[in-house]
Amino acid sequence: xxxxxxxxxxxxxxxxxxxxxxxxxxxxxxxxxxxxxxxxxxxxxxxxxxxxxxxxxxxxxxxxxxxxxxxxxxxxxxxxxxxxxxxxxxxxxxxxxxxxxxxxxxxxxxxxxxxxxxxxxxxxxxxxxxxxxxxxxxxxxxxxxxxxxxxxxxxxxxxxxxxxxxxxxxxxxxxxxxxxxxxxxxxxxxxxxxxxxxxxxxxxxxxxxxxxxxxxxxxxxxxxxxxxxxxxxxxxxxxxxxxxxxxxxxxxxxxxxxxxxxxxxxxxxxxxxxxxxxxxxxxxxxxxxxxxxxxxxxxxxxxxxxxxxxxxxxxxxxxxxxxxxxxxxxxxxxxxxxxxxxxxxxxxxxxxxxxxxxxxxxxxxxxxxxxxxxxxxxxxxxxxxxxxxxxxxxxxxxxxxxxxxxxxxxxxxxxxxxxxxxxxxxxxxxxxxxxxxxxxxxxxxxxxxxxxxxxxxxxxxxxxxxxxxxxxxxxxxxxxxxxxxxxxxxxxxxxxxxxxxxxxxxxxxxxxxxxxxxxxxxxxxxxxxxxxxxxxxxxxxxxxxxxxxxxxxxxxxxxxxxxxxxxxxxxxxxxxxxxxxxxxxxxxxxxxxxxxxxxxxxxxxxxxxxxxxxxxxxxxxxxxxxxxxxxxxxxx
Amino acid sequence: xxxxxxxxxxxxxxxxxxxxxxxxxxxxxxxxxxxxxxxxxxxxxxxxxxxxxxxxxxxxxxxxxxxxxxxxxxxxxxxxxxxxxxxx
Numbered sequence: 234x235x236x237x238x239x240x241x242x243x244x245x246x247x248x249x250x251x252x253x254x255x256x257x258x259x260x261x262x263x264x265x266x267x268x269x270x271x272x273x274x275x276x277x278x279x280x281x282x283x284x285x286x287x288x289x290x291x292x293x294x295x296x297x298x299x300x301x302x303x304x305x306x307x308x309x310x311x312x313x314x315x316x317x318x319x320x321x322x323x324x325x326x327x328x329x330x331x332x333x334x335x336x337x338x339x340x341x342x343x344x345x346x347x348x349x350x351x352x353x354x355x356x357x358x359x360x361x362x363x364x365x366x367x368x369x370x371x372x373x374x375x376x377x378x379x380x381x382x383x384x385x386x387x388x389x390x391x392x393x394x395x396x397x398x399x400x401x402x403x404x405x406x407x408x409x410x411x412x413x414x415x416x417x418x419x420x421x422x423x424x425x426x427x428x429x430x431x432x433x434x435x436x437x438x439x440x441x442x443x444x445x446x447x448x449x450x451x452x453x454x455x456x457x458x459x460x461x462x463x464x465x466x467x468x469x470x471x472x473x474x475x476x477x478x479x480x481x482x483x484x485x486x487x488x489x490x491x492x493x494x495x496x497x498x499x500x501x502x503x504x505x506x507x508x509x510x511x512x513x514x515x516x517x518x519x520x521x522x523x524x525x526x527x528x529x530x531x532x533x534x535x536x537x538x539x540x541x542x543x544x545x546x547x548x549x550x551x552x553x554x555x556x557x558x559x560x561x562x563x564x565x566x567x568x569x570x571x572x573x574x575x576x577x578x579x580x581x582x583x584x585x586x587x588x589x590x591x592x593x594x595x596x597x598x599x600x601x602x603x604x605x606x607x608x609x610x611x612x613x614x615x616x617x618x619x620x621x622x623x624x625x626x627x628x629x630x631x632x633x634x635x636x637x638x639x640x641x642x643x644x645x646x647x648x649x650x651x652x653x654x655x656x657x658x659x660x661x662x663x664x665x666x667x668x669x670x671x672x673x674x675x676x677x678x679x680x681x682x683x684x685x686x687x688x689x690x691x692x693x694x695x696x697x698x699x700x701x702x703x704x705x706x707x708x709x710x711x712x713x714x715x716x717x718x719x720x721x722x723x724x725x726x727x728x729x730x731x732x733x734x735x736x737x738x739x740x741x742x743x744x745x746x747x748x749x750x751x752x753x754x755x756x757x758x759x760x761x762x763x764x765x766x767x768x769x770x771x772x773x774x775x776x777x778x779x780x781x782x783x784x785x786x787x788x789x790x791x792x793x794x795x796x797x798x799x800x801x802x803x804x805x806x807x808x809x810x811x812x813x814x815x816x817x818x819x820x821x822x823x824x825x826x827x828x829x830x831x832x833x834x835x836x837x838x839x840x841x842x843x844x845x846x847x848x849x850x851x852x853x854x855x856x857x858x859x860x861x862x863x864x865x866x867x868x869x
Numbered sequence: 870x871x872x873x874x875x876x877x878x879x880x881x882x883x884x885x886x887x888x889x890x891x892x893x894x895x896x897x898x899x900x901x902x903x904x905x906x907x908x909x910x911x912x913x914x915x916x917x918x919x920x921x922x923x924x925x926x927x928x929x930x931x932x933x934x935x936x937x938x939x940x941x942x943x944x945x946x947x948x949x950x951x952x953x954x955x956x957x
Contacts, residue, residue: 313911351938352913437910441918463923463936470924470934564943567932678905678948679932680912683941 253294253302254421257327257338259360261353262310263557263684264346265372267291268402270307271696273412280700284334286836288323289598299416306338312352314359314432318601328360329429339421340366342411347377347384347399348685350452354444355437357393362431366421367395370411374399376687381454389451403690462685466561475565482558483584486549490542490588491619497541505534523725524718532717535773536709536826542588542619543705544698550581550596551697555689559599560681567679573661574668576600576677579609583660586616590827591705594834602677608667610835611844614827615660617653621818623775625649631799632811648815655819659851708830716825717772724769724780738783743768757817757853758810758860771825774818808867813860820852877956880933880949882922888954890918890937896951906951913937914952 260266270278274293283290291307308327309320316322323332330337341360345353361367371377371384390397398414401407435443469475509526516522553559559581567577578600586593593613600606629645638644724743729735738744747765754764762784770777778798785801802811822828822845832841882888893914896905914920914937923941924934932943 312908315907315911317908349939352940355911355913437907438915441910441913441915462941466923466934466941470926472925472927476927560943564926564932564934567943567945568926568929571931677945678908679943679945680908680948681932681943682912683934683943 253304254339254419255304255306255336256340256342256415257306257308258342258344259308259324259328259356260310260344260372261312261346261356263682264310264344264349264353265402266310266344267307268690268693269344269370269372269400269408269411270305271693272402272408273305276696276699283323283332286319286323288320295412297412297416301416301419303415306335311356313356314429319603320601325429328363328365328426330426337426338365340368340415340418342368342370342415344370344372344400347371347374348380348382350384350448351444354447355440358440358443359432361393361395362434363426363429364424364431365426366418366424368411368414368418369393369395369397370400371397372400372402375401375404380460383453385451385453389447392447392451403693460685462557465686466683469558469561470564475561479562479565482553486546486584487587489549490546494541494545498538501538501540502534505530505537509534520725524721528718528721528725529714531779532721532772532776533709533714535776536717537706539589539591539619540702540705543592544702546585546588546592547698547701548694550585551694552689554599555687555693557684557686560683563681564683573664574605575609575664576602576605576679578681579605582609582613583616586613586618589618589620590614590616590824591708591830592701594827594830595701595704597834604671605677607835607840608664608671610831610840611667611847612660612663614822614824614844614848615656615663615820617656617819618774618824620774620824621652623778624818625652625815627778627781627799628802628811628815631802632806632808652815652819655816659820663847663851708826716829720769720772724783736784738765738780756860757856758807758813758864759817760806760810762805763810763814767823770823773826774823777823807864809860809863812863813856816859817852817856820848820855822848822852877954878950879920879922879935879944879952879954880946882920882954882956884922884925886956887919887921888956890914890916890920890952891955892916892953894951894953896948905948909948909951912942913940919957920952920954 258266258270270291270293273295275295277295278291278293281290281292282288288309293305293307294302295305296302306327308324311321311324313321314325314328316325326332327335328338328341343357343360345357357367357369369389371386371389374384377384386397386399396414396418398410400411469478509530512530513522513526516525550559553562562580563577565577566580570577570579579597581599582593582596584593585596590613593616594610597606597609597613600609629648633645633648635643635645638647720743722742723746724738724741726741729737729740733740739748744765747768748761750764750767751759751761759767762781765784766777766780769780781802782798785798785805828841828845831844832838835841877888879888879890893906893909893916918937921936922933923936926932926934926943931946933946933949934941934943935949
């Protein structure tokens with residue numbers, strides 16, 4: 234059956250070693266393992282990636298009552314060590330001590346969902362064959378007790394041959410019994426793990442028979458009567474009602490992302506403008522002031538302004554995930570998305586991308602299939618992110634007359650709607666083409682658990698949000714900051730010559746690049762002013778608006794700029810150019826922040842280049858067709 | 870249990886109906902070299918276990934929400950077709 238090639242036994246650290254022992258939390262997905270990890274470590278945790286892959290590695294530490302320090306590793310959820318997903322491969326390799334840089338754990342805490350021992354105990358029996366010191370944490374015992382499930386822990390411990398403790402990860406103090414049991418296991422014996430092939434010594438059927446026997450001996454009241462979750466599912470997964478609930482929910486989330494975020498976004502913009510103004514007073518006119526005010530404060534502020542949207546979005550995603558709704562959403566959409574070769578799980582990342590492609594690409598981590606995940610990441614930037622809105626708004630206001638069409642819609646609104654739809658439709662087409670060309674084996678297994686519903690827990694939610702905010706702010710502070718400084722330098726040097734007739738940016742490197750780009754972009758109707766504005770616009774799309782202001786030598790900022798810029802644009806561009814620019818922005822890979830996130834999330838520079846390349850090609854073709862066709866119809 | 874000739878597979882079960890798993894066919898080997906049938910068994914679809922079809926997705930009756938033991942899993946039709954059942 235399964236082929237296990239790596240059979241090198243893991244050698245463990247001697248207990249005499251000064252390092253505190255490593256406790257690894259192992260369990261099925263949805264067993265409350267991460268909540269238990271959060272309960273044990275609180276904020277004392279480090280989140281990074283396992284070397285070479287984009288799977289989160291969560292490590293933390295805690296001190297026991299007896300004064301011992303333990304390091305804790307939260308292993309990715311697994312149904313079996315016969316790995317089926319990249320997550321499970323990591324868990325398998327860490328447990329077996331096969332990963333470089335991760336010594337095999339000194340003790341394994343098997344976290345099981347007390348309400349579902351039938352599924353969870355199988356992994357415990359399997360892992361037991363490796364011979365590591367083990368402990369069983371019966372998590373969610375509170376829920377089990379409420380359902381009338383009685384577990385004889387002494388008998389269970391005797392049957393399994395390992396200590397068994399009860400834990401309630403979502404309650405303060407719910408981890409105490411576990412910590413005490415870990416203390417009692419010290420000093421840990423030095424063992425040599427058996428090779429992974431030991432797992433296959435017993436067949437799956439045999440293991441399941443053993444699980445049934447143990448449950449019969451130690452558990453009572455565990456009937457399969459129709460549960461609350463099933464009753465909820467009869468509504469939520471209903472063929473008609475289910476999709477309606479989903480649509481209403483998503484509409485609400487979408488609304489919240491845009492309306493709730495408006496105030497904090499204005500505050501961030503205001504704060505950065507204020508900071509720029511204050512600094513501007515103290516720093517004399519010149520390059521330093523320009524670097525600080527326009528480059529750093531303007532650039533970083535332009536990206537950081539999306540933090541409220543990202544937090545609100547992730548608040549909903551984490552909450553829906555925590556209570557168990559997300560897999561249901563994937564269930565409802567699986568067939569629909571499957572038509573273009575995507576998995577139902579791609580839905581959330583794509584929805585996130587309407588706010589900003591960065592959290593969308595990050596959210597694609599929940600897609601297990603590697604190809605599905607890649608395609609989802611590739612099409613994420615085609616969803617109209619909120620950074621495009623200022624550009625759309627400016628161009629639409631300048632060129633599209635505000636009049637009624639078809640008796641009910643405003644033409645400006647209709648154009649905006651078409652731009653959104655154009656993004657979605659082309660994303661579906663790209664996904665379809667990628668499915669056809671990248672093939673794979675056609676049929677992808679789903680095998681997705683629909684876990685029991687439960688109330689979301691604020692503490693876990695807060696920790697999750699904190700993590701997302703940290704990742705985003707770190708990126709803004711490092712890569713995005715350096716990119717903005719580079720783009721600022723490109724737009725500022727060299728200085729304009731004496732007696733210059735054009736705005737200073739015309740003579741800068743960005744200006745030279747922009748004027749050079751005009752040769753490439755002239756066929757799609759872009760003049761040199763647009764080309765120059767596209768260069769600093771690489772930092773974030775909406776920066777292009779400010780850059781156009783600079784090029785057209787405007788002195789206003791913000792709304793004032795947009796109001797005074799629109800008539801200038803209307804006077805100097807033809808309608809085909811404006812339409813072509815809109816088409817360009819639907820596709821253009823203009824956002825270096827997204828590309829660098831793609832590189833990080835896929836761990837591949839090639840993927841980022843591929844995305845930039847295909848988006849550029851699409852953008853050029855779309856803008857070319859738009860320009861040529863509209864010129865032919867209405868005349869240049 | 871007697872080895873019944875597999876005449877019905879899980880994908881053909883009616884919504885709300887229960888059955889007993891009789892056999893899990895090998896199926897294709899997935900991309901990463903692990904067989905589907907092994908994973909199905911690891912999720913609890915082993916001969917002798919009771920299963921119940923809770924819901925079918927739309928459109929096309931796919932995927933299927935199946936209760937096995939105390940867990941619910943969503944399977945695509947081709948995955949469910951690997952599981953032979955004896956309706957109750």
